[in-house]
Amino acid sequence: MGGKKHAKRGKTSESTNKLLPKNAEEFANPKFWEKFNEETREFEWYGSYKELSGTIEKYIKPSYKYLQIGCGNSNLASDMYDAGCHNITSIDIDERSIKQQIKKNAKRPELVFKQGSVESIAEENASFDIVFDKGTLDALLPKDGKKNSALVQAYFDEAFRVLKVDGLFMIVTLAQDQILEFVTSYVEKRSDMITMATTKPIVATSSPFADKFLKPNFKILWQIRSF
Numbered sequence: 051m052g053g054k055k056h057a058k059r060g061k062t063s064e065s066t067n068k069l070l071p072k073n074a075e076e077f078a079n080p081k082f083w084e085k086f087n088e089e090t091r092e093f094e095w096y097g098s099y100k101e102l103s104g105t106i107e108k109y110i111k112p113s114y115k116y117l118q119i120g121c122g123n124s125n126l127a128s129d130m131y132d133a134g135c136h137n138i139t140s141i142d143i144d145e146r147s148i149k150q151q152i153k154k155n156a157k158r159p160e161l162v163f164k165q166g167s168v169e170s171i172a173e174e175n176a177s178f179d180i181v182f183d184k185g186t187l188d189a190l191l192p193k194d195g196k197k198n199s200a201l202v203q204a205y206f207d208e209a210f211r212v213l214k215v216d217g218l219f220m221i222v223t224l225a226q227d228q229i230l231e232f233v234t235s236y237v238e239k240r241s242d243m244i245t246m247a248t249t250k251p252i253v254a255t256s257s258p259f260a261d262k263f264l265k266p267n268f269k270i271l272w273q274i275r276s277f
Contacts (some may be wrong), residue, residue: 112134117139118183140162185223188226190202
């Protein structure tokens, strides 16, 4: 990584802007993520923890056990740890990102980072109070991403398998039509959960999407297991 310039935390540099996907479909391409994570050290796709905290802090507790899906090189786990939530496991398919996270968080011993795929999460049933997704669902299911529907189905099955009864699956998303359709269809087929959504968008001013695709207004969807 020597000699390369990296985007500063909370800001999007011109060099990083050049790495952003040309279209939504690139999100689902593993090669895009390999290149992006090679060129950037810290990056917050859908806003920082500080920007999201006003919405999510009412649901999180220091005693909870968390799973972050698709951590990339985000500081979400680090920032949550510093805010008092220490029991966080994060997974990502990109080995480089996991190695960077382990090195970066050496002084946060309770944070766990593992390489893994969303369709086969290597965790026990009913292990987590909250499963957190910040942009991963959008990456897996772009507008014309029907070919990934089986993968996303498997992902949700796994997410709810590792979630505790009455646990919370929180998803930060652009809430595009294909996302809403999938979530609605999935929940309708299950009798053990309900779904709710914030009515007020979160404004994430640090997100590169302010200039790239849409206004940076993100919604959180969540599903709560109910028996």
